[in-house]
Amino acid sequence: MPKQYPAPAPFSDKPYVEILMALVESSQIACIGYDDARKTLSVQFCRGPGHIYHYPAVERETFDAFMAAESKGSFFREHIKPLAFDKFPAPVGDGLHAADPA
DSSP states (O other), X not given: XXXXXXOOOOXXXXXXXXXXXXXXXXXXXXXXXXXXXXXXXXXXXXXXXXXXXXXXXXXHHHHHHHHHOXXXXXXXXXXXXXXXXXXXXXXXXXXXXXXXXX
């Protein structure tokens, strides 16, 4: 019997506020960013169309731990995935919404 997957989350009706993100080494997470003023974590995944996910009410310490995690995918599953989020369409262009760390 084929596996059943939940329907994709709808896009947020909130206005999109750009958050600069950094490319990370992960097979699951393409880039991560953080807005200190709004306490919002931003994540873009490697797979899929490149939508941007904003996780509000995330403390800076959580972002720092996420960036320092040896496995970004494991950290995401354990600490971020259960949180509420706003989903925004993928940016137009190369598909990644990140600054090159170089």
